[in-house]
Amino acid sequence: MLWYKAWLETRSRFLTCLAVLTAFCVLFIHHAQGFLRPEWKTDFYRLLFIAQEYVVIVWILSVVLLGMGGLVREKATGMSSLTLSLPVSRAHLLGVRIAVGILEAISLGVVPWVTIFLVSYAGGMPVLLRQVAFYAFLLVAGGLVYFAMAVLVSSLVEGEYTAPAVAFGLVFLAAILFDAWLRRFNLWRLVTGDYYVDKKTFLLLGHFPWLGTLTSLSVAGLMLLASVKVIQEREF
Amino acid sequence: MTNTLVILTRDLTKSYGSVAAVRGLNLSVEPNRITAFLGQNGAGKSTTIKMLLGMIQPSCGEGTVLGKRITDAEENCEMRRKVAYVAENKPLYSYMTVEQTVGFASSFYSDWRTDVASKLLNEYKLPRERKVKSLSKGMRTKLALLLAFARRPELLILDEPSEGLDPVGIEHLLQMLVTQAAEGVSIFFSSHQIAEVERVADHVCILDDGRLLMNASLDHLRQSYRRIDLVFSIPAPEWEFRMTGVEKIRTNGYEMSVFASMNADAVVERARDLNVVSVEVAPVGLRDVFLETVKEN
Numbered sequence: 001m002l003w004y005k006a007w008l009e010t011r012s013r014f015l016t017c018l019a020v021l022t023a024f025c026v027l028f029i030h031h032a033q034g035f036l037r038p039e040w041k042t043d044f045y046r047l048l049f050i051a052q053e054y055v056v057i058v059w060i061l062s063v064v065l066l067g068m069g070g071l072v073r074e075k076a077t078g079m080s081s082l083t084l085s086l087p088v089s090r091a092h093l094l095g096v097r098i099a100v101g102i103l104e105a106i107s108l109g110v111v112p113w114v115t116i117f118l119v120s121y122a123g124g125m126p127v128l129l130r131q132v133a134f135y136a137f138l139l140v141a142g143g144l145v146y147f148a149m150a151v152l153v154s155s156l157v158e159g160e161y162t163a164p165a166v167a168f169g170l171v172f173l174a175a176i177l178f179d180a181w182l183r184r185f186n187l188w189r190l191v192t193g194d195y196y197v198d199k200k201t202f203l204l205l206g207h208f209p210w211l212g213t214l215t216s217l218s219v220a221g222l223m224l225l226a227s228v229k230v231i232q233e234r235e236f
Numbered sequence: 237m238t239n240t241l242v243i244l245t246r247d248l249t250k251s252y253g254s255v256a257a258v259r260g261l262n263l264s265v266e267p268n269r270i271t272a273f274l275g276q277n278g279a280g281k282s283t284t285i286k287m288l289l290g291m292i293q294p295s296c297g298e299g300t301v302l303g304k305r306i307t308d309a310e311e312n313c314e315m316r317r318k319v320a321y322v323a324e325n326k327p328l329y330s331y332m333t334v335e336q337t338v339g340f341a342s343s344f345y346s347d348w349r350t351d352v353a354s355k356l357l358n359e360y361k362l363p364r365e366r367k368v369k370s371l372s373k374g375m376r377t378k379l380a381l382l383l384a385f386a387r388r389p390e391l392l393i394l395d396e397p398s399e400g401l402d403p404v405g406i407e408h409l410l411q412m413l414v415t416q417a418a419e420g421v422s423i424f425f426s427s428h429q430i431a432e433v434e435r436v437a438d439h440v441c442i443l444d445d446g447r448l449l450m451n452a453s454l455d456h457l458r459q460s461y462r463r464i465d466l467v468f469s470i471p472a473p474e475w476e477f478r479m480t481g482v483e484k485i486r487t488n489g490y491e492m493s494v495f496a497s498m499n500a501d502a503v504v505e506r507a508r509d510l511n512v513v514s515v516e517v518a519p520v521g522l523r524d525v526f527l528e529t530v531k532e533n
Contacts, residue, residue, distance in 0.1 A: 001343040008331050079330070081323035082380075084291050086344050087316040089309060232309070235292040
């Protein structure tokens, strides 16, 4: 039933984000021809690359929102005593919330790209399944670190609105700092696929960026472990 | 039925910086009774309960609930299977409906009684499909109590259970407490409502400023505590009454009022030796015991 609780807690946020992302993808592809410029030779794949950049923005904001909540927010709203009186360990409580959040984040990454694939196919502009899978996988595997950061912030920062404000602030700060000084490690460029697509064909260049993705996943894992530790030690 | 102490603490202390919320608490709660935990606002009642349930860690000292150490996360988790708890603010998930809340809670406990839950849902007139956030304060309190009463735990811990209830709800709550106790459930509840405590409790613990000032049975209080009003023909000789059991003496000219926790007969005898003009001995209610104990502290 903890799964059910986590689902009920995030349901409206998740469905809203999913609707926004899906609607954006449908509209974007449906009006694709309007965006195309005559000088583009690889029209549609360039368009997909642009779509990925927009999807990434909305996806990151969505997973940060999904990462909010849990025991610390419940403490701020006076609900934590009920959760903590359940015969369940704190690690288990947080683990279920993280698992539900990850499933929702995966859905938010996969559904828009499946939508793009289907709408493109229906519109007579079929795209390579490999390319769609590349964007969706890169988005989820590379971007989960944003979700993990949100979970960590929501475990550390109290206050119903303070935690989201801090988390969104960190997302923007990281984007600016990495782009200015650590461009090579810029997560944004990893997730959008900026480094890994051929800028002429806008198709995946060479191998999938496993190293960057695994590094990002490892950092996400460490952040989630840190969140569990924080919650175990915290007083309610 | 269990015979070991359901709650036992030794020098339990909780400090926030330089402020001590609970100071060296040595609490023992016997099984199969209703124990009331009295204290003013900020006395440390809720902090103590939170420490017992593992929500906050003691700064020092130790304790057990149903024989499980409160500072051990695993033992504490095991203990919570056998303990039903209703917190002071009656926390519930605002995004769930009444039915979802009941279904959610029932899934965690093997001692859940579906028939009792259904009966209480009807008695409390709780609308099953309505979201918790749209319930009145009284209804929320009833739902929080239902989640505890629908179980058959070994220990029921309630923090200010009657807060937010109307007189009918309070009456029902008190009856439920008595019924649960009769079924062998040990009950430990904090309250400000002394009249309610006096009606149902077997045992009273008084906490003030983080210290346990009293841990006694209500029968003992009723039998031993007396207020003795004396009138003398001379200015009241207060120093003559400083003896064992005399907790407080108030003098006003020729009149004197002695508050005694025991030895009332000795006080009367001493007064007679001093040619007292008038003696009046009256039993003392829990309210007076509480106020005098707390004032004294």
